[in-house]
Amino acid sequence: MKKTLLTFLAATLLGGSAMASGYQVALQSNRSTAMANMGVGLRPDPSSIFFNPGALALMRQNGVQVGANLIYSNIAYQPFESAKVYRTENPTGTPFHVYAAFGPEDSNVKFGLGVYTPFGSSVQWEDNWAGRFSLTSLSLQAIYIQPTVSFALNENLSVGAGFIYAIGGVNLQRDIQDVYLGGQEYGSAELDGRASGMGFNVGVFFKPSEKFSAGINYRSRVDMKIDEGTATFRKSPLVPDEVIPSETSFTAELPLPSNLTLGISYQPLDRLTIGAEVMRAQWSAYKALTFNYGQEVGGESTTTAPRNYESAFVYRLGAEYGLNEMLNLRIGAYYDETPVQEGYLTAETPDANTLGLTAGFGVNINENFVVDASFLYINKAQRDNVPRSGLDNPLGTYKSTAFIPGLSLTYKF
Numbered sequence: 001m002k003k004t005l006l007t008f009l010a011a012t013l014l015g016g017s018a019m020a021s022g023y024q025v026a027l028q029s030n031r032s033t034a035m036a037n038m039g040v041g042l043r044p045d046p047s048s049i050f051f052n053p054g055a056l057a058l059m060r061q062n063g064v065q066v067g068a069n070l071i072y073s074n075i076a077y078q079p080f081e082s083a084k085v086y087r088t089e090n091p092t093g094t095p096f097h098v099y100a101a102f103g104p105e106d107s108n109v110k111f112g113l114g115v116y117t118p119f120g121s122s123v124q125w126e127d128n129w130a131g132r133f134s135l136t137s138l139s140l141q142a143i144y145i146q147p148t149v150s151f152a153l154n155e156n157l158s159v160g161a162g163f164i165y166a167i168g169g170v171n172l173q174r175d176i177q178d179v180y181l182g183g184q185e186y187g188s189a190e191l192d193g194r195a196s197g198m199g200f201n202v203g204v205f206f207k208p209s210e211k212f213s214a215g216i217n218y219r220s221r222v223d224m225k226i227d228e229g230t231a232t233f234r235k236s237p238l239v240p241d242e243v244i245p246s247e248t249s250f251t252a253e254l255p256l257p258s259n260l261t262l263g264i265s266y267q268p269l270d271r272l273t274i275g276a277e278v279m280r281a282q283w284s285a286y287k288a289l290t291f292n293y294g295q296e297v298g299g300e301s302t303t304t305a306p307r308n309y310e311s312a313f314v315y316r317l318g319a320e321y322g323l324n325e326m327l328n329l330r331i332g333a334y335y336d337e338t339p340v341q342e343g344y345l346t347a348e349t350p351d352a353n354t355l356g357l358t359a360g361f362g363v364n365i366n367e368n369f370v371v372d373a374s375f376l377y378i379n380k381a382q383r384d385n386v387p388r389s390g391l392d393n394p395l396g397t398y399k400s401t402a403f404i405p406g407l408s409l410t411y412k413f
Helices: 002-012 053-058
Strands: 063-069 072-079 096-102 109-124 137-152 157-178 184-206 212-219 222-234 247-256 259-269 272-281 288-297 300-306 312-322 327-336 354-364 369-380 383-385 396-412
Touching: 053 109, 053 137, 053 157, 053 184, 053 212, 063 369, 109 157, 137 184, 137 222, 157 222, 157 247, 184 247, 222 288
Parallel strands: none
Antiparallel strands: 063 096, 063 396, 072 396, 096 109, 109 137, 137 157, 157 184, 184 212, 184 222, 212 259, 222 247, 247 288, 259 272, 272 312, 288 300, 312 327, 327 354, 354 369, 369 396, 383 396
16 A cells, blocks of 8 residues: 555656756757657767767758756655655756757868756755655756867768866755754754866767668766855754854765767668667766865764765667658657665665656758757656665655656757
8 A cells, every 4th residue: 555655646746856867867859858868879960969979070061959858757755664655846857958060061070069967956855754854955957068079080980079067066955953952853954065077078970871870979977076165054052153063164076977878770761760779877986975064063074975876777769750851750768777776765866767758759840940849758666765774864665757848949051
Protein backbone atom coordinates (compact mmCIF):
# COMPACT_ATOMS: atom_id res chain seq x y z
CA MET A 1 0.00 0.00 0.00
CA LYS A 2 2.82 2.38 0.89
CA LYS A 3 4.62 1.93 -2.44
CA THR A 4 1.40 2.08 -4.45
CA LEU A 5 0.35 5.36 -2.82
CA LEU A 6 3.78 6.93 -3.29
CA THR A 7 3.92 5.95 -6.96
CA PHE A 8 0.44 7.36 -7.55
CA LEU A 9 1.24 10.69 -5.91
CA ALA A 10 4.52 11.06 -7.78
CA ALA A 11 2.87 10.33 -11.09
CA THR A 12 0.03 12.82 -10.61
CA LEU A 13 1.66 15.69 -8.73
CA LEU A 14 4.13 17.31 -11.12
CA GLY A 15 5.95 20.38 -10.06
CA GLY A 16 12.36 20.97 -11.33
CA SER A 17 15.14 18.84 -10.34
CA ALA A 18 17.87 17.98 -12.83
CA MET A 19 16.37 16.10 -15.78
CA ALA A 20 19.23 13.72 -16.43
CA SER A 21 21.09 11.66 -13.88
CA GLY A 22 22.85 13.63 -11.18
CA TYR A 23 22.31 17.34 -11.85
CA GLN A 24 22.83 17.25 -15.61
CA VAL A 25 20.23 18.84 -17.90
CA ALA A 26 20.01 17.28 -21.40
CA LEU A 27 17.94 19.95 -23.18
CA GLN A 28 20.20 21.70 -25.70
CA SER A 29 18.12 21.47 -28.92
CA ASN A 30 14.45 20.67 -29.35
CA ARG A 31 15.11 18.85 -32.61
CA SER A 32 17.50 16.59 -30.68
CA THR A 33 15.30 16.41 -27.57
CA ALA A 34 12.45 15.02 -29.70
CA MET A 35 14.86 12.27 -30.84
CA ALA A 36 15.94 11.13 -27.34
CA ASN A 37 18.51 13.94 -26.95
CA MET A 38 20.64 12.63 -29.83
CA GLY A 39 22.84 15.01 -31.82
CA VAL A 40 26.43 13.80 -32.07
CA GLY A 41 25.93 11.78 -35.26
CA LEU A 42 23.01 13.67 -36.83
CA ARG A 43 23.21 16.01 -39.82
CA PRO A 44 24.70 19.30 -38.61
CA ASP A 45 22.78 22.40 -37.61
CA PRO A 46 23.66 25.30 -35.23
CA SER A 47 23.17 23.05 -32.16
CA SER A 48 26.21 21.05 -33.32
CA ILE A 49 28.17 23.69 -31.39
CA PHE A 50 27.05 21.74 -28.30
CA PHE A 51 26.59 18.19 -29.61
CA ASN A 52 29.59 17.90 -31.93
CA PRO A 53 31.72 20.92 -32.95
CA GLY A 54 33.30 18.74 -35.63
CA ALA A 55 30.02 18.64 -37.59
CA LEU A 56 29.70 22.42 -37.83
CA ALA A 57 31.99 22.82 -40.86
CA LEU A 58 29.74 20.54 -42.97
CA MET A 59 26.67 22.76 -42.53
CA ARG A 60 25.41 23.91 -45.93
CA GLN A 61 24.28 27.31 -44.59
CA ASN A 62 24.99 29.67 -41.73
CA GLY A 63 22.39 29.78 -38.99
CA VAL A 64 21.11 31.12 -35.68
CA GLN A 65 19.05 29.04 -33.28
CA VAL A 66 17.22 30.14 -30.12
CA GLY A 67 15.25 27.80 -27.88
CA ALA A 68 13.99 27.00 -24.39
CA ASN A 69 12.17 24.35 -22.38
CA LEU A 70 9.78 24.38 -19.45
CA ILE A 71 10.43 21.77 -16.75
CA TYR A 72 7.43 20.67 -14.69
CA SER A 73 8.67 18.12 -12.18
CA ASN A 74 7.83 16.54 -8.86
CA ILE A 75 9.69 14.55 -6.23
CA ALA A 76 7.69 12.57 -3.68
CA TYR A 77 9.17 11.19 -0.46
CA GLN A 78 7.73 8.78 2.11
CA PRO A 79 9.63 7.92 5.31
CA PHE A 80 9.97 4.26 6.16
CA GLU A 81 7.14 2.94 8.36
CA SER A 82 5.02 6.04 7.75
CA ALA A 83 1.87 6.82 5.78
CA LYS A 84 2.85 10.47 5.35
CA VAL A 85 4.01 11.52 1.86
CA TYR A 86 5.98 14.74 1.35
CA ARG A 87 6.51 16.38 -2.02
CA THR A 88 8.36 19.23 -3.62
CA GLU A 89 6.83 22.55 -4.62
CA ASN A 90 9.35 23.25 -7.36
CA PRO A 91 9.30 26.36 -9.55
CA THR A 92 9.14 25.78 -13.29
CA GLY A 93 12.63 25.25 -14.69
CA THR A 94 13.57 27.23 -17.82
CA PRO A 95 16.80 25.92 -19.43
CA PHE A 96 17.68 27.67 -22.70
CA HIS A 97 20.08 27.51 -25.64
CA VAL A 98 21.34 30.07 -28.17
CA TYR A 99 23.66 29.17 -31.08
CA ALA A 100 25.14 31.13 -33.98
CA ALA A 101 27.14 29.39 -36.73
CA PHE A 102 28.75 31.35 -39.56
CA GLY A 103 31.53 31.25 -42.12
CA PRO A 104 32.35 32.41 -45.66
CA GLU A 105 30.43 30.71 -48.46
CA ASP A 106 32.22 27.64 -49.86
CA SER A 107 34.79 27.84 -47.06
CA ASN A 108 35.98 24.73 -45.25
CA VAL A 109 36.00 26.67 -41.95
CA LYS A 110 33.01 27.64 -39.81
CA PHE A 111 32.86 29.57 -36.56
CA GLY A 112 30.27 29.41 -33.85
CA LEU A 113 29.15 30.74 -30.50
CA GLY A 114 26.92 28.86 -28.10
CA VAL A 115 25.30 29.83 -24.81
CA TYR A 116 23.47 26.98 -23.09
CA THR A 117 22.60 25.43 -19.71
CA PRO A 118 23.83 21.80 -19.44
CA PHE A 119 23.71 21.54 -15.63
CA GLY A 120 21.28 22.73 -13.01
CA SER A 121 18.73 21.81 -10.40
CA SER A 122 15.82 23.45 -8.64
CA VAL A 123 14.37 21.70 -5.60
CA GLN A 124 11.90 23.25 -3.15
CA TRP A 125 10.53 20.92 -0.49
CA GLU A 126 7.24 21.62 1.25
CA ASP A 127 7.31 23.26 4.68
CA ASN A 128 8.24 21.07 7.65
CA TRP A 129 9.00 18.02 5.57
CA ALA A 130 10.77 15.11 7.28
CA GLY A 131 14.20 15.91 5.81
CA ARG A 132 14.21 19.66 6.43
CA PHE A 133 17.40 19.45 8.52
CA SER A 134 19.20 18.12 5.44
CA LEU A 135 17.64 20.43 2.85
CA THR A 136 14.66 22.71 2.34
CA SER A 137 15.59 24.18 -1.04
CA LEU A 138 18.36 24.08 -3.62
CA SER A 139 19.01 26.20 -6.70
CA LEU A 140 21.96 25.28 -8.92
CA GLN A 141 22.67 26.76 -12.34
CA ALA A 142 25.56 26.62 -14.79
CA ILE A 143 25.60 28.61 -18.04
CA TYR A 144 28.21 27.61 -20.63
CA ILE A 145 29.58 30.19 -23.08
CA GLN A 146 31.38 28.43 -25.93
CA PRO A 147 33.19 30.06 -28.88
CA THR A 148 33.86 27.35 -31.47
CA VAL A 149 35.81 26.69 -34.67
CA SER A 150 35.26 23.78 -37.06
CA PHE A 151 37.37 22.66 -40.04
CA ALA A 152 36.35 20.36 -42.91
CA LEU A 153 39.28 18.14 -43.86
CA ASN A 154 37.33 17.03 -46.94
CA GLU A 155 33.70 16.69 -47.99
CA ASN A 156 33.23 13.67 -45.69
CA LEU A 157 35.29 14.44 -42.56
CA SER A 158 35.43 17.45 -40.26
CA VAL A 159 36.81 18.30 -36.83
CA GLY A 160 36.07 21.07 -34.35
CA ALA A 161 36.71 22.42 -30.89
CA GLY A 162 35.28 24.99 -28.51
CA PHE A 163 36.51 26.74 -25.38
CA ILE A 164 34.03 26.72 -22.49
CA TYR A 165 33.70 29.45 -19.90
CA ALA A 166 31.05 28.54 -17.34
CA ILE A 167 29.29 30.89 -14.94
CA GLY A 168 26.58 30.13 -12.43
CA GLY A 169 25.77 29.87 -8.78
CA VAL A 170 24.24 27.90 -5.98
CA ASN A 171 21.76 28.64 -3.21
CA LEU A 172 21.26 25.97 -0.56
CA GLN A 173 18.93 26.26 2.44
CA ARG A 174 18.05 23.98 5.32
CA ASP A 175 16.59 24.15 8.82
CA ILE A 176 18.92 23.78 11.80
CA GLN A 177 18.43 22.61 15.37
CA ASP A 178 19.80 24.11 18.57
CA VAL A 179 21.79 21.35 20.18
CA TYR A 180 22.64 23.76 23.01
CA LEU A 181 19.00 24.14 24.04
CA GLY A 182 17.88 20.53 24.11
CA GLY A 183 17.65 20.00 20.39
CA GLN A 184 14.80 22.43 19.76
CA GLU A 185 14.53 23.83 16.24
CA TYR A 186 15.59 27.48 16.19
CA GLY A 187 16.36 28.65 12.71
CA SER A 188 17.85 28.01 9.32
CA ALA A 189 21.03 28.15 7.30
CA GLU A 190 21.46 29.60 3.80
CA LEU A 191 24.55 29.30 1.59
CA ASP A 192 24.65 31.51 -1.48
CA GLY A 193 27.49 32.05 -3.94
CA ARG A 194 28.50 32.70 -7.53
CA ALA A 195 30.75 30.26 -9.36
CA SER A 196 32.85 30.00 -12.51
CA GLY A 197 35.03 27.48 -14.32
CA MET A 198 36.62 26.59 -17.66
CA GLY A 199 36.74 23.60 -19.99
CA PHE A 200 36.55 22.55 -23.64
CA ASN A 201 34.40 20.69 -26.16
CA VAL A 202 35.87 18.72 -29.11
CA GLY A 203 34.37 16.51 -31.79
CA VAL A 204 34.87 14.59 -35.03
CA PHE A 205 32.15 14.08 -37.66
CA PHE A 206 32.27 11.53 -40.49
CA LYS A 207 29.76 11.32 -43.34
CA PRO A 208 30.93 8.76 -45.92
CA SER A 209 27.61 8.81 -47.80
CA GLU A 210 24.30 10.62 -47.96
CA LYS A 211 22.68 7.86 -45.92
CA PHE A 212 25.19 7.31 -43.10
CA SER A 213 26.97 9.58 -40.62
CA ALA A 214 28.82 9.11 -37.34
CA GLY A 215 30.41 11.32 -34.72
CA ILE A 216 32.31 11.34 -31.48
CA ASN A 217 32.24 14.14 -28.94
CA TYR A 218 34.12 14.85 -25.71
CA ARG A 219 33.10 17.63 -23.31
CA SER A 220 35.60 18.12 -20.54
CA ARG A 221 35.03 18.34 -16.82
CA VAL A 222 34.47 21.86 -15.50
CA ASP A 223 35.21 22.63 -11.84
CA MET A 224 32.82 25.34 -10.67
CA LYS A 225 34.58 27.27 -7.88
CA ILE A 226 32.89 29.53 -5.35
CA ASP A 227 35.45 31.87 -3.78
CA GLU A 228 33.37 34.45 -1.93
CA GLY A 229 30.10 32.81 -0.96
CA THR A 230 27.96 34.01 1.92
CA ALA A 231 26.66 31.71 4.67
CA THR A 232 23.81 33.21 6.70
CA PHE A 233 22.40 31.66 9.87
CA ARG A 234 19.05 32.59 11.42
CA LYS A 235 19.33 31.47 15.02
CA SER A 236 18.21 31.96 18.58
CA PRO A 237 19.68 35.09 20.24
CA LEU A 238 20.79 32.77 23.04
CA VAL A 239 23.38 31.22 20.74
CA PRO A 240 26.51 33.43 20.67
CA ASP A 241 28.26 34.33 17.41
CA GLU A 242 31.36 32.55 18.71
CA VAL A 243 29.40 29.29 18.43
CA ILE A 244 27.40 30.01 15.26
CA PRO A 245 28.01 33.35 13.51
CA SER A 246 25.10 35.25 12.01
CA GLU A 247 27.05 35.48 8.75
CA THR A 248 30.37 34.29 7.37
CA SER A 249 32.07 33.67 4.04
CA PHE A 250 32.68 30.27 2.46
CA THR A 251 34.43 28.62 -0.47
CA ALA A 252 33.39 25.45 -2.29
CA GLU A 253 33.94 23.54 -5.52
CA LEU A 254 31.47 21.46 -7.52
CA PRO A 255 32.61 19.29 -10.46
CA LEU A 256 30.54 19.27 -13.64
CA PRO A 257 31.59 15.92 -15.12
CA SER A 258 33.08 15.19 -18.53
CA ASN A 259 31.01 13.33 -21.15
CA LEU A 260 32.20 11.07 -23.97
CA THR A 261 29.54 10.31 -26.61
CA LEU A 262 29.50 8.16 -29.75
CA GLY A 263 26.59 8.57 -32.16
CA ILE A 264 25.50 7.21 -35.55
CA SER A 265 22.59 7.86 -37.91
CA TYR A 266 21.32 6.03 -40.98
CA GLN A 267 18.67 6.63 -43.66
CA PRO A 268 17.08 3.28 -44.60
CA LEU A 269 14.48 5.26 -46.60
CA ASP A 270 14.70 8.63 -48.30
CA ARG A 271 12.51 10.32 -45.69
CA LEU A 272 13.42 8.24 -42.63
CA THR A 273 16.47 8.76 -40.41
CA ILE A 274 17.19 6.52 -37.42
CA GLY A 275 20.00 6.96 -34.95
CA ALA A 276 21.61 5.68 -31.79
CA GLU A 277 23.98 7.08 -29.20
CA VAL A 278 25.83 5.93 -26.13
CA MET A 279 27.30 8.39 -23.64
CA ARG A 280 29.66 7.84 -20.71
CA ALA A 281 29.27 10.47 -18.00
CA GLN A 282 32.31 10.65 -15.71
CA TRP A 283 30.37 11.24 -12.49
CA SER A 284 33.16 9.61 -10.47
CA ALA A 285 34.66 13.12 -10.27
CA TYR A 286 32.03 13.98 -7.62
CA LYS A 287 33.50 12.53 -4.42
CA ALA A 288 32.22 14.95 -1.78
CA LEU A 289 30.52 18.29 -1.21
CA THR A 290 32.82 20.42 0.96
CA PHE A 291 32.31 23.92 2.36
CA ASN A 292 35.19 25.86 3.93
CA TYR A 293 34.00 28.68 6.20
CA GLY A 294 35.69 31.99 6.94
CA GLN A 295 35.12 31.41 10.65
CA GLU A 296 34.12 28.38 12.67
CA VAL A 297 30.50 27.23 12.60
CA GLY A 298 29.56 25.03 15.53
CA GLY A 299 33.24 24.52 16.26
CA GLU A 300 34.12 23.44 12.71
CA SER A 301 35.68 25.46 9.90
CA THR A 302 34.95 22.80 7.25
CA THR A 303 31.95 20.59 6.55
CA THR A 304 32.17 17.63 4.16
CA ALA A 305 29.35 15.43 2.92
CA PRO A 306 30.43 12.33 0.96
CA ARG A 307 28.81 11.75 -2.43
CA ASN A 308 31.01 9.06 -4.06
CA TYR A 309 29.20 9.15 -7.41
CA GLU A 310 29.98 6.45 -9.98
CA SER A 311 30.44 7.00 -13.70
CA ALA A 312 27.38 5.93 -15.70
CA PHE A 313 26.10 5.27 -19.23
CA VAL A 314 23.20 6.76 -21.20
CA TYR A 315 21.66 4.85 -24.14
CA ARG A 316 19.57 6.67 -26.77
CA LEU A 317 17.46 5.66 -29.79
CA GLY A 318 15.63 8.12 -32.02
CA ALA A 319 14.01 8.56 -35.43
CA GLU A 320 12.87 11.32 -37.77
CA TYR A 321 10.40 10.94 -40.62
CA GLY A 322 9.78 13.58 -43.28
CA LEU A 323 6.03 13.52 -43.84
CA ASN A 324 6.49 16.05 -46.64
CA GLU A 325 8.81 18.91 -47.55
CA MET A 326 7.37 21.03 -44.75
CA LEU A 327 6.83 18.69 -41.77
CA ASN A 328 9.23 16.32 -39.97
CA LEU A 329 7.95 13.97 -37.25
CA ARG A 330 10.28 12.73 -34.49
CA ILE A 331 10.26 10.16 -31.69
CA GLY A 332 12.75 8.59 -29.30
CA ALA A 333 13.56 6.91 -26.00
CA TYR A 334 16.59 6.75 -23.72
CA TYR A 335 17.77 5.00 -20.58
CA ASP A 336 19.96 6.97 -18.18
CA GLU A 337 21.84 5.13 -15.43
CA THR A 338 22.07 6.83 -12.06
CA PRO A 339 25.53 7.66 -10.69
CA VAL A 340 24.28 7.63 -7.07
CA GLN A 341 25.32 4.55 -5.10
CA GLU A 342 23.12 2.77 -2.58
CA GLY A 343 23.10 4.61 0.73
CA TYR A 344 24.15 7.97 -0.80
CA LEU A 345 20.74 9.18 -1.92
CA THR A 346 20.17 12.77 -0.78
CA ALA A 347 17.30 15.24 -0.70
CA GLU A 348 19.25 17.54 -3.04
CA THR A 349 19.45 14.89 -5.80
CA PRO A 350 17.24 11.87 -5.02
CA ASP A 351 18.36 10.20 -8.22
CA ALA A 352 17.48 6.85 -9.80
CA ASN A 353 17.72 5.06 -13.14
CA THR A 354 15.71 7.08 -15.65
CA LEU A 355 13.50 6.26 -18.63
CA GLY A 356 12.88 9.14 -21.02
CA LEU A 357 10.23 9.10 -23.76
CA THR A 358 10.35 11.84 -26.40
CA ALA A 359 8.37 13.12 -29.36
CA GLY A 360 8.12 16.24 -31.46
CA PHE A 361 8.09 17.80 -34.89
CA GLY A 362 9.88 20.30 -37.09
CA VAL A 363 8.19 22.72 -39.47
CA ASN A 364 10.08 24.27 -42.38
CA ILE A 365 8.24 27.58 -42.64
CA ASN A 366 10.29 28.46 -45.72
CA GLU A 367 13.87 27.95 -46.88
CA ASN A 368 15.14 30.22 -44.09
CA PHE A 369 12.94 29.60 -41.02
CA VAL A 370 12.49 26.35 -39.07
CA VAL A 371 10.40 25.74 -35.94
CA ASP A 372 11.19 22.69 -33.78
CA ALA A 373 8.96 21.52 -30.93
CA SER A 374 9.58 18.69 -28.47
CA PHE A 375 7.98 16.92 -25.55
CA LEU A 376 9.91 14.84 -23.02
CA TYR A 377 8.42 12.60 -20.33
CA ILE A 378 10.74 11.58 -17.48
CA ASN A 379 10.10 8.62 -15.21
CA LYS A 380 12.73 7.89 -12.55
CA ALA A 381 12.57 4.51 -10.85
CA GLN A 382 11.15 4.44 -7.34
CA ARG A 383 14.08 4.10 -4.94
CA ASP A 384 14.66 3.49 -1.23
CA ASN A 385 17.37 5.35 0.64
CA VAL A 386 18.94 2.69 2.81
CA PRO A 387 21.00 3.47 5.93
CA ARG A 388 24.75 3.92 5.57
CA SER A 389 27.06 4.44 8.55
CA GLY A 390 28.25 8.01 9.04
CA LEU A 391 25.64 9.67 6.80
CA ASP A 392 22.69 11.72 7.98
CA ASN A 393 20.38 11.55 4.96
CA PRO A 394 16.57 11.24 5.18
CA LEU A 395 15.71 7.54 5.05
CA GLY A 396 12.66 6.54 3.04
CA THR A 397 11.36 6.07 -0.48
CA TYR A 398 11.71 8.61 -3.33
CA LYS A 399 9.91 8.85 -6.66
CA SER A 400 10.40 11.50 -9.39
CA THR A 401 8.56 12.28 -12.63
CA ALA A 402 8.44 15.22 -15.02
CA PHE A 403 7.15 16.46 -18.31
CA ILE A 404 9.05 19.00 -20.41
CA PRO A 405 7.76 20.82 -23.50
CA GLY A 406 10.17 22.89 -25.59
CA LEU A 407 10.43 25.13 -28.65
CA SER A 408 13.34 26.26 -30.87
CA LEU A 409 13.48 28.74 -33.75
CA THR A 410 16.21 28.50 -36.39
CA TYR A 411 17.07 31.08 -39.05
CA LYS A 412 19.32 29.90 -41.90
CA PHE A 413 21.14 32.29 -44.22
